[in-house]
Amino acid sequence: MRLTQILLSRVGEWSKQYANLPDRYIKRAMEQVYWRNPKGIQYRPSTVIQRKKFRFTMNRPWSHQFYEQNAPGRLRKKVFVEPIKKWSFFRGDRVEVLVGKDKGKQGIVKYIVQERNWVIVEGLNCHLRRMKRGDESLDLYIQSEAPLLVTDQVALVDPSDLKATPIEWRYTESGESVRVSVRTGRIIPIPATAEETIDYKSKSTYKEQPKDTGANEVAEITFEPALKTFEMDIMESMGIKEDRIPKKTYWY
Amino acid sequence: MSFVNVIAKRGISTTAICYGKRNFKKFPLYGKRGSRIFKQQQHENPDPELPDNKRGVREIGYKVGDKFVTIPEMVPELIVPDLTGFKLKPYVSYRAPDVVQSEFTAEDLFNVVYAPKIMKDLKEGKLNEDGSSKEPSNEEKLTPEKALIRARQTGSDIF
Numbered sequence: 138m139r140l141t142q143i144l145l146s147r148v149g150e151w152s153k154q155y156a157n158l159p160d161r162y163i164k165r166a167m168e169q170v171y172w173r174n175p176k177g178i179q180y181r182p183s184t185v186i187q188r189k190k191f192r193f194t195m196n197r198p199w200s201h202q203f204y205e206q207n208a209p210g211r212l213r214k215k216v217f218v219e220p221i222k223k224w225s226f227f228r229g230d231r232v233e234v235l236v237g238k239d240k241g242k243q244g245i246v247k248y249i250v251q252e253r254n255w256v257i258v259e260g261l262n263c264h265l266r267r268m269k270r271g272d273e274s275l276d277l278y279i280q281s282e283a284p285l286l287v288t289d290q291v292a293l294v295d296p297s298d299l300k301a302t303p304i305e306w307r308y309t310e311s312g313e314s315v316r317v318s319v320r321t322g323r324i325i326p327i328p329a330t331a332e333e334t335i336d337y338k339s340k341s342t343y344k345e346q347p348k349d350t351g352a353n354e355v356a357e358i359t360f361e362p363a364l365k366t367f368e369m370d371i372m373e374s375m376g377i378k379e380d381r382i383p384k385k386t387y388w389y
Numbered sequence: 390m391s392f393v394n395v396i397a398k399r400g401i402s403t404t405a406i407c408y409g410k411r412n413f414k415k416f417p418l419y420g421k422r423g424s425r426i427f428k429q430q431q432h433e434n435p436d437p438e439l440p441d442n443k444r445g446v447r448e449i450g451y452k453v454g455d456k457f458v459t460i461p462e463m464v465p466e467l468i469v470p471d472l473t474g475f476k477l478k479p480y481v482s483y484r485a486p487d488v489v490q491s492e493f494t495a496e497d498l499f500n501v502v503y504a505p506k507i508m509k510d511l512k513e514g515k516l517n518e519d520g521s522s523k524e525p526s527n528e529e530k531l532t533p534e535k536a537l538i539r540a541r542q543t544g545s546d547i548f
Contacts, residue, residue, distance in 0.1 A: 336483070337483055340483045340484055341484060343482060343483040343484055345482045345484070346480070346482075347478075348478050348479050348480050349478060349480045349481065349482040350476070350477050350478040350480065350481050350482060350485070351476075351482060351484075351485075352482055352484045352485040352486065354476045354477060355477075355481055355482075355485040355486075355488065356485065356486065356488055357476075360493075362493070362497065362498050362501040362502070363502070364498070364502050364528055364531075366540050366543065366545075368540075368543035368544070368545050369539065369540065369543055371468060371470075372543055374470070375468060375470070377468075379542045379543070379544075381542070382538055382541075382542065383538075383541045383542065383544075386546065
């Protein structure tokens with residue numbers, strides 16, 4: 138499997154979802170190519186020396202802070218992350234914190250870092266960071282949430298009794314895959330804000346801009362098959378008449 | 390008689406390499422690379438082994454000695470259609486559904502162009518023994534040579 142695909146597959150799907158950036162931009166912004174073999178028959182094709190091990194953090198892989206943390210030459214110890222087959226936590230989900238000083242409290246998921254199995258719950262598991270700007274004597278304290286591990290430290294809340302439950306993915310009679318609370322059997326629906334991105338709250342409520350083609354125009358079929366090449370079609374529509382017959386040419 | 394000690398020695402010629410062929414295949418010198426003198430020499434007397442700086446653009450004529458002769462037919466003419474009343478725009482709205490279309494193959498083109506006529510002829514009994522029509526339409530009269538000439542008349546050379 139190509140290294141570029143490995144790079145992209147390392148970035149979690151739900152981490153990328155909110156930013157709504159094209160995959161090729163993320164790959165381009167993330168990759169650190171140290172050497173690429175030149176083009177030529179004498180060189181081994183597609184030989185690249187690039188960074189393969191990244192330390193994923195709260196900063197998104199395309200940001201500058203991520204690059205600083207993963208600068209060329211910076212070696213970090215490997216972080217062992219439990220592989221999760223199916224990711225079950227979405228933005229806007231009500232979850233209960235199971236560890237720390239906010240144990241037992243419920244909050245809403247705000248930020249997802251799928252590569253580290255992290256979830257940020259709004260307002261919970263906070264700590265104060267001291268920010269000193271220059272020589273100011275007044276210390277500025279900022280409250281920021283710490284990430285919580287999805288496997289151990291957080292649990293989804295059952296909507297019927299508002300208590301933490303372990304969940305399973307099961308299929309409904311119509312064939313839809315849904316999260317089901319193991320304790321009560323109640324379906325936990327995926328929140329509407331899971332679909333939200335920086336560009337729109339949901340696809341159906343997106344406000345069409347002047348340079349956007351409307352949905353109807355895109356789906357319209359205007360192709361009429363005819364026995365002409367593309368160039369012949371253009372010549373007919375522009376009214377260009379050509380009577381000269383080109384001389385025969387040969388490909389060797 | 391002096392006995393000369395014959396010590397077997399081997400000589401290395403350092404001038405042989407200077408007279409030899411320069412192999413610059415590992416360092417492609419194209420376009421803006423190379424020293425000023427090298428670039429001047431390339432401009433006057435281009436080395437055929439090194440790639441030219443045309444970057445894929447074709448010349449619009451030919452050289453007669455030192456003079457360049459322009460052929461007007463070789464100057465590309467961009468034909469841009471009139472875009473008044475054109476509905477498609479640069480971007481697509483997020484509301485648009487995912488349109489999945491199957492590939493339009495030669496078989497589909499045949500079904501549109503030739504198939505209805507063949508069906509009609511079959512029902513009316515106007516087909517010959519080998520399957521060709523007794524009253525061929527313009528498309529059915531077309532031979533491969535004529536079709537090729539038609540395609541080539543547009544000026545494209547990909548056929």
